[in-house]
Amino acid sequence: MYFLNLKGFHPIKGINTDNHNKYPFLESTDGLFEPDDFEYNFNRSFPFEQIELSESRSIYVSEPNLLKVFKNTATVDNKILVNNVKPIEEAYTKELADIFYSGYDEGMANFYEEIGQTFLSLGLEQKKQALRDFITYCHTNLYFEGFAVPEVIYALGYIQASLVKGFQEYSNLKNLNEKEQASPVVNVYPVFKMPEPDVKPDYVFEASVEAAPKPSPPQITRPDADSHILLRYPASKIFDLWCALLDAQLCQLMQVPKVFNSEDEIKELLGRLFKLDDQEQMWSLSDSEYYYQMAPGYQNLLCLLMHATYKLNTTYLKVPQVKYCELLKSNFSSFETYESVGDIQRNMTKKKDTAIDFVHKSSGSYAKKAYKVLKKVPTYILRS
Structure with a gap:
């Protein structure tokens, strides 16, 4: 569970669009915005597209609907509609991009806080799994339906940055392997057997050794086949x-x-x-x-x-x-x-x-x- 303090987002329900009636609704001239593929492809080399907002600001975006909005050219081929009526204006696109960047910038800064303090202490394979879980969670919740609610745009920027950072970390670790620990070097010296003493002790303590209990076989649970x-x-x-x-x-x-x-x-x-x-x-x-x-x-x-x-x-x-x-x-x-x-x-x-x-x-x-x-x-x- 992540993003507990992110405004406009619920860790279980996802993006909160309750205030959508107060703000414009965006859609493409090709139809309503639809989510990306549910399954995240971890084999892609770099599934993000760089968007230059200004000389000093750029973002990496993978959410397909936001890419359509940010790459839209209002003066040449405007394909984004506001409230199903008028084409979006360039000034409004810039306003949305600025809000998105604010969330994006904070998401970049808070990556390790979001993934958890224990992450750095995990083993290599555990880190990989933690990153896969984090990336999947970000990808699942990174969906712009069209509601231009400022809190929603900010939250999407935050989650997008978290996905970029998570993918960066995973790419750096996925081909690494744990180093095998070398066996300790033991120097062997000649052993001289000392003669046994003539006097034997009056009593010899014999410890009874009980056989260790055999581990019980693991329980196998069948996956739920319910398709409802x-x-x-x-x-x-x-x-x-x-x-x-x-x-x-x-x-x-x-x-x-x-x-x-x-x-x-x-x-x-x-x-x-x-x-x-x-x-x-x-x-x-x-x-x-x-x-x-x-x-x-x-x-x-x-x-x-x-x-x-x-x-x-x-x-x-x-x-x-x-x-x-x-x-x-x-x-x-x-x-x-x-x-x-x-x-x-x-x-x-x-x-x-x-x-x-x-x-x-x-x-x-x-x-x-x-x-x-x-x-x-x-x-x-x-x-x-």
């Missing part, structure tokens, strides 16, 4: 969202055959995807495997439903987006044409944007309820 994602967002809203699959008019607009015919079937579906915790049990958890045969035309809508669920649930529980994509790949035949889960994740934003238009156009009751839920997604800017 825990939901903390109100289950009733998630249910209303996924009931869009029951909307006949929506299916007609998408030109796909209707697959689900009752709310119980939707609950059964949700029971195969998500588990509930400390809230009304709207559906029962199901461990039975079932592969839904659905037309490829369902890709857009399924991406929307899963992406919206991910965004809503993230405000309560941080689960990587790739886990939601894994559910799409393993449960719906619509995604058979995708070779990897990463391909689904990369195409998710475009597909869900297409589906939003279909949901908005439908006058069906289920689609209307789903659209109300979509309006609650923090990063979605929808028409009324």
Whole structure:
């Protein structure tokens, strides 16, 4: 656990965007900002890009969305929008970069404080593992959704600097090995056996030696194979969202055959995807495997439903987006044409944007309820 004193950041929930309504929201003309790959690649030589802010200030950035913002040229090819309306101005980009640099500068200075005082006393292999854990933690929480909250920008700069320093330390240590300790040199001299005395002691103490107990075999714990994602967002809203699959008019607009015919079937579906915790049990958890045969035309809508669920649930529980994509790949035949889960994740934003238009156009009751839920997604800017 790191960054306990970092404002705008919670060590469990991550970046705090509660004040997002007070500040502008940024996005690319190519769509909303999406997180980087969840798994960090430790084999990359140097996964950072240097940004020159001035003659005396430069930063190394790996977060893809911040790179888009800081590298954006407002006068030539402006690709960053403010509140989905106007292109970002160069002065505002500089203002955000200055805030980011302030956090970046402090993060550089506080690296050893963040990684812990015991780090320097660890052995080489322990240091490597500690750095891998630290780097993974930084990478997981380094995600700019688009909320230009000053505290958020500052926190992202702080975490980015921590990631750069952690990677630097790890790069310097990863190819080193512990030196084997040389065996002590023992000089052997002739040993002369002294004659035994004629007088033997009256009593010889014989110590009983008990055999050391055999160590018990280590206990092996099997990994949890549960693929369900825990939901903390109100289950009733998630249910209303996924009931869009029951909307006949929506299916007609998408030109796909209707697959689900009752709310119980939707609950059964949700029971195969998500588990509930400390809230009304709207559906029962199901461990039975079932592969839904659905037309490829369902890709857009399924991406929307899963992406919206991910965004809503993230405000309560941080689960990587790739886990939601894994559910799409393993449960719906619509995604058979995708070779990897990463391909689904990369195409998710475009597909869900297409589906939003279909949901908005439908006058069906289920689609209307789903659209109300979509309006609650923090990063979605929808028409009324």
